[in-house]
Amino acid sequence: MVMGMGVECNMKRPKVLLVPYPAQGHVNPMLKLGLAFVSHGFEPIIVTPEFIHRRIAANTDADNGGVRFVSIPDGLDGEKGPLDFFAIEKSMENVMPIYLESLLRELDEDDDGKVACLVIDLLASWAIQVAERCGVPAAGFWPAMQATYRLITAIPEMIHSDLISETGCPRHQGTVLSLPSQPLLSTEDLPWLIGTQASRKARLKFWTRTLERSTALPWLLLNSFPREFIDGDGDSVDEHEADHISTTPPRTNPIIFPVGPLSKSSLTTTKNPSFWREDTSCLDWLNHQKSNSVIYISFGSWVSPIGDAKIKTLALTLESLNRPFIWVLADSWRQGLPDGYSERVSKQGKLVSWAPQLQILQHEAVGLYITHCGWNSTMEAIQCRKRLLCYPVAGDQFVNCKYIVKVWKIGVKMNGLGLKDVEEAVKKVTEDEEMEGRLMNIYQRTMGEEASSRVVGNFKDFICGLNRVQRCKDDKTL
Numbered sequence: 001m002v003m004g005m006g007v008e009c010n011m012k013r014p015k016v017l018l019v020p021y022p023a024q025g026h027v028n029p030m031l032k033l034g035l036a037f038v039s040h041g042f043e044p045i046i047v048t049p050e051f052i053h054r055r056i057a058a059n060t061d062a063d064n065g066g067v068r069f070v071s072i073p074d075g076l077d078g079e080k081g082p083l084d085f086f087a088i089e090k091s092m093e094n095v096m097p098i099y100l101e102s103l104l105r106e107l108d109e110d111d112d113g114k115v116a117c118l119v120i121d122l123l124a125s126w127a128i129q130v131a132e133r134c135g136v137p138a139a140g141f142w143p144a145m146q147a148t149y150r151l152i153t154a155i156p157e158m159i160h161s162d163l164i165s166e167t168g169c170p171r172h173q174g175t176v177l178s179l180p181s182q183p184l185l186s187t188e189d190l191p192w193l194i195g196t197q198a199s200r201k202a203r204l205k206f207w208t209r210t211l212e213r214s215t216a217l218p219w220l221l222l223n224s225f226p227r228e229f230i231d232g233d234g235d236s237v238d239e240h241e242a243d244h245i246s247t248t249p250p251r252t253n254p255i256i257f258p259v260g261p262l263s264k265s266s267l268t269t270t271k272n273p274s275f276w277r278e279d280t281s282c283l284d285w286l287n288h289q290k291s292n293s294v295i296y297i298s299f300g301s302w303v304s305p306i307g308d309a310k311i312k313t314l315a316l317t318l319e320s321l322n323r324p325f326i327w328v329l330a331d332s333w334r335q336g337l338p339d340g341y342s343e344r345v346s347k348q349g350k351l352v353s354w355a356p357q358l359q360i361l362q363h364e365a366v367g368l369y370i371t372h373c374g375w376n377s378t379m380e381a382i383q384c385r386k387r388l389l390c391y392p393v394a395g396d397q398f399v400n401c402k403y404i405v406k407v408w409k410i411g412v413k414m415n416g417l418g419l420k421d422v423e424e425a426v427k428k429v430t431e432d433e434e435m436e437g438r439l440m441n442i443y444q445r446t447m448g449e450e451a452s453s454r455v456v457g458n459f460k461d462f463i464c465g466l467n468r469v470q471r472c473k474d475d476k477t478l
């Protein structure tokens with residue numbers, strides 16, 4: 001199934017197939033990347049599993065600026081409710097590859113232009129083997145910070161130095177890790193430490209397989225800003241207390257091109273492809289609130305629910321804070337709310353299932369953002385210069401939180417969701433008079449003129465590399 005309009009053009013345009021991991025925080029930046037390819041004369045096609053395709057088709061009215069979306073069968077029943085990480089992994093490993101392969105071969109034989117390249121989200125590393133089988137060049141895509149990428153590439157070294165076990169468990173609680181030019185992280189921040197012992201083990205296996213497959217890639221497009229590591233030592237822990245992971249950066253392959261943050265693409269105003277219908281009524285409500293008064297709360301799209309008990313605690317906290325709020329809470333998470341809660345707070349706040357997040361963050365009535373520290377949300381908050389109250393839940397969010405709190409100092413980590421925890425954090429961020437200036441600094445560093453021109457240059461360098469490979473390929477077939 002195909003949707004979205006291709007750019008009207010008679011010339012043959014080489015195609016680029018973009019394969020995101022099927023989650024909102026991955027498809028959004030992939031679309032922006034696709035738009036960058038459009039501006040270089042390519043025809044980008046984003047390939048998603050059917051369950052995602054159906055959601056985007058039902059909830060997004062926007063034209064995609066010349067990027068096409070194409071679906072492939074996934075063998076999943078997305079109607080039944082949220083799919084978990086392992087169900088999606090099973091589909092990616094066992095069902096989707098043959099369909100991507102036949103789509104790729106079909107498109108490559110198309111008279112309108114051959115497939116020049118696949119851009120593959122490293123969390124969808126299954127597609128690397130498909131590209132290899134079809135003899136089409138492939139670039140990796142890393143949707144988050146380079147710091148997290150380095151942490152993942154350091155897995156073999158961490159096992160070797162006995163910092164973690166073969167199954168990914170930290171050997172000692174509270175061990176501090178030091179990667180060159182990065183803030184000190186603790187072994188508790190490792191991205192695969194989610195859920196039960198068995199799930200942690202399975203997630204580490206997912207990452208080691210990803211690493212093995214990605215060594216074959218010549219390029220990696222990174223959804224982070226150039227020079228991420230320039231002042232990376234915000235923590236004051238004595239270096240000697242840290243366990244060093246000395247061999248990083250360990251690999252020369254792939255060549256890394258920082259082309260982000262793709263959430264703030266200067267190329268276009270094309271909207272994100274929403275998986276859920278946005279409740280825009282909160283924008284009108286915001287217009288009636290005082291400047292800087294509203295707290296926005298969202299835990300992104302791809303977190304295990306924080307659980308009924310925590311939802312109840314946060315609900316009561318928000319009510320007691322007596323400040324206006326907008327809380328993104330999917331219907332499936334609402335059973336944790338106290339009885340009659342929605343009616344009780346209907347004057348104070350708005351509960352929405354899915355929000356126009358960027359527009360909310362851009363609004364002057366919003367003063368604070370309680371966030372799970374997903375990478376796109378973090379960059380959107382910086383774009384809108386909003387102070388952050390951090391409550392990381394899973395994956396890379398702990399690393400992002402370290403940067404927000406310790407390196408850039410534009411937010412505070414909350415120790416819990418109870419009234420005292422949240423009140424303390426609110427006090428700390430609002431009383432910090434220098435935070436405004438630091439937000440401006442990190443905005444300039446990530447999205448200012450110099451950063452933007454480096455991003456444009458990096459993307460051009462990548463395209464030059466791709467064209468060189470294409471010329472070699474063409475020469476060989478002559």
Ligand SMILES: O=c1ccn([C@@H]2O[C@H](COP(=O)(O)OP(=O)(O)O[C@H]3O[C@H](CO)[C@@H](O)[C@H](O)[C@H]3O)[C@@H](O)[C@H]2O)c(=O)[nH]1
Nearest residue numbers: 024025143144300301302328354355357374375376377397
């Ligand atoms: O009501 C909402 C809530 C979110 N968003 C958008 O959805 C995206 C969410 O992205 P992100 O903040 O990165 O969160 P997740 O969707 O949870 O992203 C997953 O993918 C990211 C990129 O790899 C990781 O950093 C996160 O930890 C992981 O959970 C952002 O663009 C938001 O603007 C909306 O439009 N409306």
